[in-house]
Amino acid sequence: NWDETRPTVTSTFPASAYMSGVPTISGIADDPSDLSEATGRNSSVREIRVAVRRNNVGLPGWWNGDSFDIDDTDHANGLGWLPAQVGVENSTADWTMSAATIAFVHGTEYSLNVRATDYALNTSVVTATFTFVYDDRRPTTTVTVPRIEAGLVVSALPLIQGTATDGVLLNRVEVRIYSHSRGKYWSPGMFTGTETDRFFLGEFAPAAWFPAANTTSWSTGTFPSNFFLNSSSYSAHARGIDMAGNISPVSI
Numbered sequence: 001n002w003d004e005t006r007p008t009v010t011s012t013f014p015a016s017a018y019m020s021g022v023p024t025i026s027g028i029a030d031d032p033s034d035l036s037e038a039t040g041r042n043s044s045v046r047e048i049r050v051a052v053r054r055n056n057v058g059l060p061g062w063w064n065g066d067s068f069d070i071d072d073t074d075h076a077n078g079l080g081w082l083p084a085q086v087g088v089e090n091s092t093a094d095w096t097m098s099a100a101t102i103a104f105v106h107g108t109e110y111s112l113n114v115r116a117t118d119y120a121l122n123t124s125v126v127t128a129t130f131t132f133v134y135d136d137r138r139p140t141t142t143v144t145v146p147r148i149e150a151g152l153v154v155s156a157l158p159l160i161q162g163t164a165t166d167g168v169l170l171n172r173v174e175v176r177i178y179s180h181s182r183g184k185y186w187s188p189g190m191f192t193g194t195e196t197d198r199f200f201l202g203e204f205a206p207a208a209w210f211p212a213a214n215t216t217s218w219s220t221g222t223f224p225s226n227f228f229l230n231s232s233s234y235s236a237h238a239r240g241i242d243m244a245g246n247i248s249p250v251s252i
Contacts, residue, residue, distance in 0.1 A: 007031040007045050009095075009116035009124050018168065018243035019132045022104060025050055026096040029086070029116040029124075047117040048095040049081035052102060055109040055131070063102055081115070104134040107168050139166035139240035139248040141173060145219075146236065148252075157228060161219040162212075162251065164240035171243045173218040174209040180233035191224055195232070212238070 011027035029045045052063040053075075061068035062080035070080040084097035104110065111131045116124040145161040146154055164173050177186040179199040185208035190198040201208040212218040218238075228234060240248040 003031075003118065003120035003122065005032050006122045007116040007118045007124050009045075009048065009114050011112055011114050011130050014112075014130065014132050016244070017132055018135050018245075020136050020244040020246050022099045022102070022132075022134065024096050025052075025084070025099050025112060026094070027114060028092045029095055030092045031116075031118040031122075044119060045086055045093045045095075045116050046119045046121075048084040048086050048097075049115050049117075050084050050097050051075065051080045051082070051113040052099075053080075053111040053113070054105075055111055065101075067103065084114075104136075106135060106137050107133070109133045133168060133244075135166075135168040135242060135244035135246065137167050138246045139164055139170055139242045141238045141240040141248040141251045143236055143238050143251050156225070158222050158225075159220050160212075160236045160238075161217075162238050163217055164215055164238075164248070166240065166242045166246075169243045170215040171241050173212040173215055173238060173240050175212050175220055176208040176210070176237045178235040178237065180235065191227065195229065209239070215240070 007029055009027060009029040011025065013024065013026045014022050027048075029048055031044045054061050054063070054068040060072065062070035062072075062075045063082070064070050064080060065082065074080070082097065084095045087094040109131060110133075111129060113129050141162060141164040143160065143162040145159070146152055146157055160175055160177075162173070164170055178184075179186070179195055182195050182199040184199040185201040185203075185205060186199050187201050187207065188210035192198075210220075212220055235252055238251045
């Protein structure tokens with residue numbers, strides 16, 4: 001059987017520009033001349049090879065199975081391609097490679113290249129390339145207004161403010177407000193009614209968190225002067241979330 005058609009390949013994971021963990025690298029491949037296709041000629045995907053590049057300025061390199069010691073010239077000459085496991089092709093073939101031993105470093109950018117070869121030894125023309133930043137550390141978040149002080153008593157609190165930091169890039173800061181008398185969290189947007197009407201969300205309710213404005217120096221919107229009841233006790237909680245989805249410890 002004659003097969004001169006090149007296979008195609010794409011990567012599907014990692015799939016975000018910022019990743020907190022990369023246990024595997026995976027994707028799909030297709031050989032148009034496989035018998036599972038309408039014009040099949042009995043070939044199919046035989047092999048997938050993956051290459052991982054560290055994009056450090058001044059210290060780039062391709063993963064060789066132990067370290068990022070392969071330079072671009074040696075990679076162009078064929079080094080740095082690691083085998084992936086290929087599933088049986090049925091229209092398309094799934095492939096995966098363990099990345100558990102790859103020494104990803106926090107705050108570093110990486111690129112993935114993938115190539116497919118079919119049983120007629122045709123190799124995909126264009127490698128599937130994906131670039132991401134590895135970020136496995138949590139941001140930090142602090143509430144500065146009201147100030148953190150046990151038993152603090154204030155007569156006015158028009159808004160809540162704070163700061164947040166991350167080693168790579170913050171996505172957003174979220175805030176929630178707890179009523180000690182109710183033992184519940186505020187339902188964002190509920191400004192009228194009794195405490196029972198406004199504070200009814202539990203500890204694990206995602207809806208209790210509402211977005212603050214800005215990130216590194218953040219603040220909530222303005223609260224009405226009658227929002228906090230006289231002689232009542234409240235707590236303001238804040239958390240930062242970075243672009244990789246890491247969530248900071250809750251600041252209280």
